[in-house]
Amino acid sequence: MYIPDPISKLIDGFMRLPGIGPKTAQRLSFYVLSMEEEDVMELAKALVRAKRDLQRCEECSNITDQKRCRVCGDKGRDRSVICVVQDPRDVIAMERTKEYHGLYHVLHGAISPMEGIGPDELSIPDLLKRLEDETVQELILATNPNIEGEATAMYLQRLIKPFGIKVTRIAHGLPVGGDLEYADEVTLTKAMEGRREL
């Protein structure tokens, strides 16, 4: 089947994205053809800008378009607490709560014994450098409650122990709106372990 070269290249480009197969890539490509040129230019510029202008924050390793991200540059934030997360998307999720006012540190991944991802592949040295600053009093380990997240939390807890800083782990338990009857044993056990006095 004859497909003009520019469309063929566009289809190939879309197919590099996760979860996009040949049929979806073809549909998206033909949709792009039907879009206004101005909108296509906007999309193309946004893609290039996202790649070229974004860098890692020199302090917390979150993605930013400046040297320091918006959170690290905010003088109103509590600089004695650092919340360690796996991914920049986790920062967005935490910020949505509007309850946390400390700083973040983004690891860009998690230790994975199954995939052979070791601590050397994460931004742990930058975190240790930040801990040399005496203003840091508490480190909150907010990695995912799965095998990789737990492995990362255990590794960090052991690594940070000599610094004498308080290390805490986010709570595990029942989701708001959930039903106790349908909760599994592990979640319930964790919920019981993490219970608090009212």
Add this chain to the structure above:
Amino acid sequence: MLTKIEGVVLRTRDYGESNKIVTIFSREQGKFAAMARGAKKPKSRLGAATQPFTLGFFLCFSSSGMATLSQAEIIESNIHVRSDLLHTAYAAYWVEYLDKLTEEKVPAPFLFDLLLSMLNWLEQGLDPEILSRIFELKVLETAGYRPRLDGCVNCWRTEGPLAFSVSMGGILCHHCFNRDPQRIPITPAAAHVLKQLQRVTPDRLGQVNVKKETLLILEQVMRRFNDEYTGLFLKSRNFLDQLKRDWGNEEG
């Protein structure tokens, strides 16, 4: 068709926004993959049951393609294995080793019981290095590789200084040392332990005390044997090596 299968989760892979592809190892069906839809969502009942090393009953709907996991019930979460990074690393090595050396959908009752025993012994505090050697020997045997450990691989003699020949696949006595210039020298204690580990059944294993030097010899022998005959590249073994190097030095 809906089937209820008892199995252990070997590994999971994210699929799409909130799904996971879970590889389960069972007695009746061996290793098989199933799609756990929505397992990454916080309210999903499949989230905890699809964590690696979890033993459970899995209700799978299967037709011609990949099975879909419709329900899961945890029998043993092995949470204590997952709460210790070194134990997690050893268990990850075992499941990857098993995964790479077994075929899909081939019944494996012996290996299933072996894996359960290993996780159980690990939780009870047995030396993970010894457990790893037993596991390797047993899995290799079912895959068709059984090193000869009850006498010299060339002349059957058992006395005198001994060595292990990877290329000849077993113990060499000192009379036959010239048969393999690449042989690994081993102590009589290491040869004895290796022979016992090959014979022991997982349900009979008790507390085993082996000197550190002997453990190192056993590890070297089995590593060379594995590399020669299976040729596997195991990501989890690299991770375990790194952890043992970093934490071993700290503790030493």
